[in-house]
Amino acid sequence: MKNIVFVAAPAAGKGTQSDLLVKKYGYAHISTGDLLRNEVASGSEFGAELKKIMESGSLVSDEIVTELLRKRLECDDVNNGFILDGYPRNVAQAETLDTLLESLGKKVDVCISLDMDMDTALKRALGRISCPQCGAGYNKFFDAMKPKTEGICDNCGSTLISRSDDNEETFKTRFETYIKSTEPLLDYYKDKGILDVISCNGTPEETFNEIESVIK
Ligand SMILES: [Zn+2]
Incomplete structure (x- = not known):
């Protein structure tokens, strides 16, 4: 390797x-x-x-x-x-x-x-949201990475929070x-x-x- x-x-x-x-x-x-x-x-x-x-x-x-x-x-x-x-x-x-x-x-x-x-990097960074309960990560700017319901974790139903320091x-x-x-x-x-x-x-x-x- x-x-x-x-x-x-x-x-x-x-x-x-x-x-x-x-x-x-x-x-x-x-x-x-x-x-x-x-x-x-x-x-x-x-x-x-x-x-x-x-x-x-x-x-x-x-x-x-x-x-x-x-x-x-x-x-x-x-x-x-x-x-x-x-x-x-x-x-x-x-x-x-x-x-x-x-x-x-x-x-x-x-x-x-x-x-x-x-531009892509900017969306990745600023769109980062995650679940404070189970740790699942999402991004509000990319369809493939959006939660099924806006602002809600697919796995556990918790409210998602923004993860960006920028x-x-x-x-x-x-x-x-x-x-x-x-x-x-x-x-x-x-x-x-x-x-x-x-x-x-x-x-x-x-x-x-x-x-x-x-x-x-
Ligand atoms: Zn969750």
Whole structure:
């Protein structure tokens, strides 16, 4: 199985797609956010230091993130292929990752960029509604994702609530920032000949089918 770097536009459904890959193929899912949280929760000395840094509002340094990644990538379960989520975010981190993987006899096989046009992304993000009782998710802007009765959960009949932290303006800013900041990173993988851009404007199933055709 392949080692995958996932880069995704806001609201492109990265979480859903990585969950599907983990369930169907048994990939190790590596998120740097989780690594940091897990280390803090472990109660280790290092975790206690991390907690201080995070509580002070400072950014955790690249060195620390690299160290956590190294520890994670040395685990046996990643030998069957992994998905890196939320890392690298820039070219410097991509280079660090390559060096780190090389020292472990591994490499990135493919960078999958989950791409979306901004209008679709905007509807996805702002139309998100979910059930506070059973957790079911819906979207009021897409027919296939609407509840059968407006505002009511299909499963349990509870009243649905909006899940968006964004308004139109904050989302557009976030989206444009994403496009600008990831361009050099995507170019980095393109130059290596391992970039696959997948359009996520369709349903999650359609996106997953495309991802499967890339990783097979
Ligand atoms: Zn429900």
